[in-house]
Amino acid sequence: MTKPRLRIGLIGTGFMGKAHVFGFTSAPRVFDLPYELELRTVADITPQAADEAARRLGFARGTARWQDLVEDPDIDVISVTAPNALHKEMSLAAIRAGKHVYCEKPLAPLAQDALEMSDAAEAAGVRTQVGFNYLCNPMLGLAREMIAAGELGEIRGYRGIHCEDYMADASGAFTFRHDPAGGGALADIGSHALATAEYLCGPIASVMGDCVTVIQERPDGKGATRKVEVDDIGRAFLRFESGATGSIEGNWIATGRKMQHDFEVYGTKGALAFSQEHFNVLNFFNTDDARGRQGFRRIEAGPDHAPYGLFCVAPGHQLGFNDLKAIEVAGYVNAIAGKSPEPFNFRKGLRIQTLVETIQASSREKHWLDVT
Template sequence: MTERKLRIGLIGSGFMGKTHAFGYSAASRVFELPLQPELACLADINEEAAAKAAAALGFARSTGDWRALVTDPEIDVVNITAPNAFHKEMALAAIAAGKHVYCEKPLAPIAGDAREMAEAAEAKGVKTQVGFNYLCNPMFSLAREMIAAGELGEIRGYRGLHAEDYMADPLSPFTFRHDPTGGGALADLGSHALATAEFLLGPAAGPITRVLGDCVTVVSERPDGKGGTRRVEVDDIGRAFLRFENGATGSVEGNWVATGRTMQHDFEVFGTKGALAFTQQRFNELNFFSADDARGRKGFRRIEAGPDHAPYGLFCVAPGHQLGFNDLKAIEVAGYLEAIADRRPEPFNFRAGLRIQTLVEAIHASSRASAWREVG
């Protein structure tokens, strides 16, 4: 492997912070990277939390001040996994300091902020990445290839869903996700469904051009942790009907009160010659229906992930042994590092993150107006 180091500064050590740290560690061992990531510094809410997380995740140094990390000349990439409302301030500070920036989704809860972030990065010439690691699944790449190659014929319909139940209990406390600056279920989970829809159908059906939204708040108040309650103004469920450029129609849903669903990121694609079906709960499989099958032999058949579906073979030489969630982040990290080294375009940069937030805002606006909304 190359000895050229890329020094990583991570802000936040929660669920996604750990996933990013694991992704860097795994990517450096699985892929022949053009740059070797070095876990240089971790910033968290205070010095004690930062030091504890840095020791656990393998970072050389720690700080309780994210601003010190951003301006540190020893940091090459600022990796943001802090609450959504802080993404803009942190990213703009990092860009101003000339750092590459890797930010978890959503890029920003407001499209105008996401645009400012994208334009700042482009003006400065730094490389950016937004964390949509579900798109790194080899089964997604296979589905996209099959759709683009015409194996499904003309695309007619799409259904996408991302549902979880971590907000299903009405007594669970108010968090940063419930604040209007956090975005709501559509931005938090529905963004994955929207990104998947355009990733898969883009080559064949074009982008989403019109939306009809229906966003609802199911739990209107939540405990504030101080003996009282706080009003919830964001959506618990966000749904939308979609129209694609080629005339295909579809729907997506983001739902964080889906009782019993710990992780459901599913899609179905329907064409004139066939169909595809996928569920994240079995994300090493893709189900394909061909209309050309003989009568009495028709049905969905399972395609199982294996070394023929790159980069699966770099993780395991045997089919059916399966990749995991953190492996998808390692694939995402590898793609981003290749972009920083100018070996490929940025896989999902801030401009792409802006596109998803633009769709989210169009759906919210459509829901408020109870009318179809054009998407630029």
């Protein structure tokens, strides 16, 4: 029986644009999806760049006008991987045209914009997804399952961190990420730490933030410099609704770190430790182990941790970053078909932006703030 087609339009062909394409092309080969996925049109900054991207990435055509995707009745889903400040305009235009929207994080630079986007999507009845694919890791799913089942007992403490060094060089150019409309380290990568914290430990009730701009100015590419007003490091102490406490950090000047998305969870009966740098492993400490035999034990990802087995029948062979994107795409496509809830929709993206802004406000005001 022939499946209906879900036709994809992609805006942007940088790092995350390519990751979206890997997800769209891999997911149908791994999962039994309700649609055939068709790469219809890709938009880039010039006609030449768009045509080259279409050829290279497997789209039927390219265009220099992202509006062409919105206006095309033959496109069902629009992926937005453009700079952060453009997410709102592009997503709202797609929603008005009745398209489903898959937008990379952060959903929008301001929570009020994210709220407008969420309300519009829900009113239009379209399905949305925000790119938080680290949450698709089977090892994070296992950690959440263990916490919910009480294997760690009462959760007392949490530590989360997302550190990279792609902004560590002070001579590096001013980019869209340094623009106040682009966000800063807390919004750009600290958002992942916040999403993981709530995924594992539930809602955060209050925060105490500290956002620091270390590199005060950067070259603008025109022989001058521009003042940097966003944070290079964003930290926060957390109080969860459950009574647990913890902390998170987002840091894009962490020299030597390429992908440190780590967490530790401490309970009365056990603890978990995880590092994205070895993200096919979850480490578990159990207080029931005999004295003299205690220690963190290594749990290797394998077919017992769905959906790992759909990618590989052998344990320990490991998933990769783009496999997580395929898992994210599969969940989203099933939601579009009405087979499951949206995994991480615009409303959830709004929640993360609300947390970011509350931490930023706490840093400015220098006291604890409740998350509303």
